Amino acid sequence: MAGDALIELRGVNKHYGKLHVLQDIDLTVGRGEVVVVIGPSGSGKSTLCRTINRLEPIESGTITLDGHPLPEEGRELAGLRAEVGMVFQSFNLFAHKSVLANVMLAPVKVRKRKKEEAERRARQLLDRVGLAAHADKYPAQLSGGQQQRVAIARALAMEPQALLFDEPTSALDPEMINEVLEVMQQLAQEGMTMVVVTHEMGFARSAANRVVFMADGRIVEDRTPEEFFTAPESDRAKDFLSKILKH
């Protein structure tokens, strides 16, 4: 496991009305570490992922990125978000822009890169996710798996320090899941810091340094995948695993 902490959550709490979605969450993600967050629906794992770049504001506790606490809404927060890429369940590619323009937009607008340089880099990234031939298409013309790979390229174009994945394969047909997971596996091997909320247990086993199991707004277990999958400690995790690993 890598040394210094890149993402650190301390005593994080959040409510949706009466529902206490995050309860005293403590989580540290080291640089270069891959943390997979799993758990039943409604356990707060997506919310947890979204608090890290403050798409969801929190009520109490602290979140620090590379030692800096998350700033309030504004320019400073935007600067910090640029360092943390995010990949969404529903891809969220910009529908009115071509694939290439999707990947180029933020580097040009946020990083103030030159157009030519951003385009060259964007084409490299699209090539890397195997979509160089689709650069001029619009998102709606691509399959779900292709769209998600573009979304990963778009996040990588900002050269972020960490990537957040919020159920990246949950909206995909089974045959498209692997093409996305392969890209993610590759990123993990290259040492990208990743927080991945997923139901893909195969990915958790093979790529994760740690598995965080959440239930009812709490982190119940935080262990290596080997330990977690072979000998879960809590009843809640045993129950969860018995249900999903049966088939």
Add this chain to the structure above:
Amino acid sequence: MNVLTDNFSLYGEGLLGTVELTVLASLLALVAGVLMAAFRVAPVGSLRVFGTVWVMVLRNTPLTLLFFAVLLGLPRFGVVLPFKVFAVLALGCYTSAFICEAVRSGINTVPVGQGEAARSLGMTFSQTLGDVVLPQAFRTVIPPVGSTLIALAKNSAIAGSFSVVELLGTYKTLNELGYSIIWTFVWIAVGYLIVTLTISALFNVLEKRWGVPR
């Protein structure tokens, strides 16, 4: 019937006045309307309040009353401008409230994920709105904005009562000259149709070019 041929220049001047009012007030309404819509969805509370008050006041004031307020009120504060400029201000600001709401409803049709993706990439509020949300909202607001601008063209007739040269106002002169009131109004109506049908045609083209493909 010869009311048109006899008074072609008078009609022409009136039509030109209406076109001028419509074009200038439309530009003002579009700029102010989009800006107010941006204010109403901004993360800054005071901007949201400003936008909300702007829409509430202007949308709920009768336009004639607004003309009185601008033409009689502003000079009291030392703002003395040609009546035509006052008319453009009154018409433009009034219509901007409706444009604002049309644009805001367009913004609401863009999935939240689009804005979230932009923000997660480090884009600021104005970049998110300008580069991602508004271009997509624009496509859905073309029809309602077209309707609002047609209403503006017709509302410009009120300026005639405040000694601004425009199409409807020509009927006074023609009436005094003893022309048939019916034909006078028929040709005035044709003049308005020219303006409003032009706007319709323009927005049809925009919709074909930019509208959401289904």
